Amino acid sequence: MRESREWTPQSIQTEIDALKHKPGALLPILHAIQDRFGFVPEGAVPIIAESLGQTRTEVHGVISFYHHFRTSPPGRHVLQVCRAEACQSVGGRALEAHAKARLGIDYHQTTTDREITLEAVYCLGNCACGPSIRVGNEVWGRVTPTAFDALVDELCTQPLEVIG
């Protein structure tokens, strides 16, 4: 059974307390919160700020500076398209255009059925087999538009995972 992804002030505080004594704790804390809940909730900002002795503006500034951080819940699947050079040289640009058209969204957006959030990534360590994409912990290489569509169809028909 996976840990619940519903955040509470107490669960945010738990993540902060585990890391706040480390130097440069803000970034690891934001990563930990996003890893656990899928995003950094707005309500986490004052808790983080108070715990680290920083202002809310400072915490907001870091969240908005790094595109990696989400401030709203992602879709059921986060699909990342590699935009780095090696992938772009073997069709990555066409693939990302196809991905946006197929899903009807841009980067950092989620399909209206909340199935897929589309994100850009800069190298997945799969450069020899581009263009590459990642969903969860799995990386796919030499992704054609047809293969992309098949993967999206498969993702959208997967049964819901029980979380509790």
Ligand code: FES
């Ligand atoms: S450039 Fe795309 S995986 Fe490295």
